[in-house]
Amino acid sequence: MSTPSSGIITGISGPVIRAFIHAPVKMFEVAYVGKSKLLGEVIRIQEEYVDIQVYEDTGGVAKGEPVSFTGELLAVDLGPGILSSVLDGIGRPLKVLGKDNIYLQKGIHLATIDFKKKWHFIPLVKAGDRVESGSFLGYVIEGSYLRHTIMAPPGTRSSTVLWVASEGEYTVEERICHLDTGEELSMKQRWEVRHARPVLNRLPFDKPLLTGQRILDTLFPIAIGGAAVLPGGFGTGKTVTQQSLAKWCNADIIVYIGCGERGNEMTEVLEEFPELTDPFHDAPLMERMVLIANTSNMPVAAREASIYLGMTLAEYFRDMGYNVAIMADSTSRWAEALREIGGRLEEMPGEEGYPAYLGTRLAQYYERAGRATLLGFPEREGSVTVINAVSPPGGDFSEPVTQASLRLSGAFWGLDKRLAQQRHFPAINWQQSYTLYDDSLAPVFEKELGPEWKKLKSYLKGMLDREKVLTDLVQLVGRDGLSEKDKWLLAQVETIKVVYLQQNAFSDIDASCSMKKQLMLLKLLHSLDDMVQGRIESGLLYDQITDFPLRVELLRLREVSEKDMEQRYELWLKNFDAKLNSLVVVPE
Incomplete structure (x- = not known):
């Protein structure tokens, strides 16, 4: 370890401090700035001057105050006591920080545990x-x-x-x-947050992370150890979707990072999560979670450090052999912190003012995800799965943060403002979204759900693809100009969207849907379609079917438990078939 150095403040620009140093220092070395000993980190060295990004409010710091360097890089203490904790962006427990004052005090240095x-x-x-x-x-x-x-x-x-x-x-x-x-x-052990913890070797993406969200698990699945990006404009449901994933995905440990989001959203998380019960264990959900809260009014530099802190905690639990899911909401706010600090350093801006190294920094974060065999005895596997929200201005997916994230992730779950305005949640656009894990996960789903899963999934994709053709046709000839069969298909697509793709995050039963229940729902919709199309080919008119409250009945059926649905969906199909047979077929 190098001998700690010292310096004197010569300039202040918001969270960036310039100091004259008396001895050499290292890049990213931790420093204590001013009389208040604010925590900071060296981000640039120029001869005898250094620039330090400070993780606390620099209000009141004056030129000429001392700076002391620790000789260490930014690190976090790892050990028992991390789970159930709520930390700020640099790893200080907020419960202790806010014990004596409603405002976060400056210059307080606390251990994570x-x-x-x-x-x-x-x-x-x-x-x-x-x-x-x-x-x-x-x-x-x-x-x-x-x-x-x-x-x-x-x-x-x-x-x-x-x-x-x-x-x-x-x-x-x-x-x-x-x-x-x-x-x-x-x-206790201590680890530098910007350095990835080592593994023995990487493993392929051949196990699914089940989210409980039908549109994701069926159409756009993510592998354990994979990376997904969730971009969407204001009001499209990024935060609710991520919170649903945190509650219901089958990861062993959840690390949730509120990175620069609104304080009221983070307050909801802090109030709601401790009240939730873990769906996989008879215990509070917080027992397998770590929350990192860095809201938009907290120091901007700490926002930049928060995702590295979260990733280090995730890697620590991965090393125990757990499957960890890390969720950052959102990396756009993290990139804005990079942009602000880069501007204060007078760096040459890249596209839309973001620093030229934006893609490199994102890659350093995303590449720490993965599934791996781990060092030491006994032999074991662990994983870190990344699910990051992105908040593109105006919902423009062509902006730099979204595009850089796309290049680094394997699943793209694009949120659509038009669907959100129609109250269709989760508002994931099935035409824009995609996954690169489909082929590697297909054998797993086929083994668990049987060969019919592939057929039903193809049916769902085919119906959604057909919607655009039928919608364009309606605009040309009107709904009355469609054939009886096309009228039914258009109605069936709407039913699929309402019954299958939509999901109620506030329903005790429908908030999460098991793969077996997804299979039964798809079989139900496919069998319904076959029945009606067969009757229409025999001369039945579409208008004769519109009197049946199909969607209402299907929505009620969706709200039953997996066990009850297994008993009831065959009976429902049988009763519906009897109703169809009671209708009079119009002779040609």
Whole structure:
């Protein structure tokens, strides 16, 4: 570790401080700025001057005040106590920060985890065992069920355990293991947030991340370890969609980053999530979550650091063998922070004022996602899946942040303002959206749901594609000019959109839909279509069917549980077939 240096403030431009230094410093070295010791980070070095981005409000800082450098890069303490916490953009627990004041105080330096709390440690190794980087040493139970594994930190040399603590209560700083190399390990480890944690090797995308959202799981699935981008203009439902994914996706751990979003939206998250029950365990949802809150009125530089903090926490839990989903809302606000700091540094702007290195910084973040085999013993797999919202100005998907995100992600879930205005949620445009994981995940879905899944999925895509042709035809000849069959097909597409593609995020049953229930719903819609088309070919008129409250009945059926639907949908089809047979066929 280099000897810490010091300096003097010579200039201030918002969150960017210029300082004269007395000794060399490193890029991204952490600094304490001014008499208040505000936390900052070196972002540019020019001879004997450095520029520092400060993660706190610089109001009141004066020229001539001292700057001290730590010799370390921005890092976070990792260990028991992270789960269920709410952190700011640089890893400070907001509950402690706001304990004595409704406003966040400046110059307060807090650890991410509580160093005084004792945890019940259970060892998994004994004296004489070999361990290396990433090996399991023991575990503690966080919350009511989740096993938080204590690992040898990255960089630990292959060595022999000389002593390990017996089962009992320990703080995160107490020694729990002594190695023959002289290393003494505790339950706490520290990691630099801008550096990816190492893995053994990368694995293919052949397992789906099930979201519980029908339009995503059926048409645009994402693989575990993949990356998805969720762009949409104001009011299209980005935040609600991400919150639904956080509640219902089948990841083991959720890291949710409110990156520069409105304070009232983050307040809803902070109030709602602690009240929710985990759908996979009989426990509060927050027991498997970490929230990072960095609202639009918080210091802009901390917004830039928040996504690296979130990714580091995600990688830490991945190393335990968990599947982690990280959700940032939104990377546009993060890019705006880059743009503001770049402007204050007088850097040459790129497209729309964003810095020329925008794509590089996004790539450094997205490339840390993935599914991998991990270092150490026992052998295990883990993953980090990225789902990022993007807020393009005016809903323009051609702007730089959306385009850079598209190049780095495998799934594009484009939100449509027109659908949102029609109260169609989730407002994902099925014509613009796509996924690159379809082929690799198809064998998994076929194995789980049977060969008919592919046929039903093709039916759904075909009907949605046909809608545009029929809509264009209606504009030319009017609805009355359509054939009886085309009239039905147009109505059936509308039914599919209402019953299958729309989903009620506030319904206890419909907020999440299992793959088995999705299969039954699609079979129901496909069988309904076959029945009606067969009767129309026999001479039935479309107007004779319009008296049936089809959509109302299907929506009611959608709101039943998977078990009840399994019993009822065949009966419903049988009753509907009887109704069709009771109608009088008009002779040609």
